[in-house]
Amino acid sequence: MKNLVESEEIYRKLQEHLDQMPVGFPATQSGVEIRILKHLFTPEEANTLLNLSTSPETLNKIYRRFKDSGISKEELEQKLDILVKKGLILGGGALKFLGDRKFYCLSQWVVGIFEFQLNRLTKEFVEDYEEYLYGDFLNEYLNPKTPFQFRTIPIEKSVSVEQQISTYDDLRKIIENSKGPFSVANCICKQERDLLGHSCTITDLRETCIQLEGTALHYIELGYGREITKEEMFRILHKGQEAGLVLNPFNAQNPLSICICCGDCCQIITSLKKFPKPANLIGSNFYAEVDFELCEGCETCTNRCQMDAISLKDNISSVDLNRCIGCGNCVVSCPSNAIHLVKKEIEIVPPKDAPELLREINIKKVSK
Secondary structure, rough: OOHHHHHHHHHHHHHHHHOOOOOOOOOOOOOOOHHHHHHHOOHHHHHHHOOOOOOOOHHHHHHHOHHHOOOOHHHHHHHHHHHHOOOOOHHHHHHHHHHOOOEEEEOOOOHHOOOOHOOOOOOHHHHHHHHHHHOHHHHHHHOOOOOOEEOEEEOOOOOOOOOOHHHOOOOOOHHOOOOOOEEEOOOOHHHHHOOOOOOOOOOOOOOEEEEEEEHHHHHHHHOOOEEEEEEEEEHHHHHHOOOOOEEEEEEEEOOOEEEOOOOOOHHHHHOOOOOOOOHHHOOEEEEEEEEOOOOOOHHHHHHOOOOEEEEEEEEEEEEEEOOOOOOOOOHHOOOOOOEEEEEEOOOOOOOOHHHHHHHHHHHHHHHH
């Protein structure tokens, strides 16, 4: 009985520890967050994480907290490497930009631990995950007072040549400016929906998650994804755009990843759709506008929109600007060229990189 109590206490301490991350891991009345941790961590592994920081640290620095436990530095290194391979902490390729020495640190729940469970999901884990995601975690994941971890950029050909578009809103420039490597992985959101028997109704595509540079290196090292060339990446992105999917890169000028999302199962879009004004929650510099004189009321755009932002009124398409995230899918699919993207008067400039974004989230989270 004593061991059981101690085990429960360790999981609660781990929940509180992970909740200190920029995007936290809040407690619930149902205790679903503890069930999630039990799916992933043994009590010993949970206890190890309690001694890790939110910032990358060398093995030597981390070992100072363990040296009185009787474990050797080599044994600790082995345990940490196993945790990295299980997708429970960050290390290896994900932190190689820091230098040749080994670094380790905590990983956020999302984006982080959950995404790294790709290809090892279970039905029981996914059921608990969805209860948590669309319950108490939703306001942590999409906090109106902090920047969202993703932003929407227009698909290619949806922005007119005359419009000035910043590099961070230009898919081709984002990729061409990246030094690589590049990888692609199966969409974990589609994988979890498949497990629950609710396969995507919009596309059969599964390789819809693109990684760049350090994130790509991490995915390649751990076998989450496969390395691809820029040319293959453009082909994958083109297929996604043909299917009417939305481009959601990580919310930075130099993004770590690009998610190609649908409104049926991808958690970025499905989470946004839970809110009455999702356009206010995700960074986007464009919105769609209808030319009423050209619109033929064919409903192509209403069927194409992943955000349910377009409806037909008096046989004319109407855009709900509270829901439109400026993806441009309606623009390229309109047979009468009746829809175009309009750039917002105030441009949203994303943070430079992932560390800057997370610092901004953390500052605004603490000050709220």
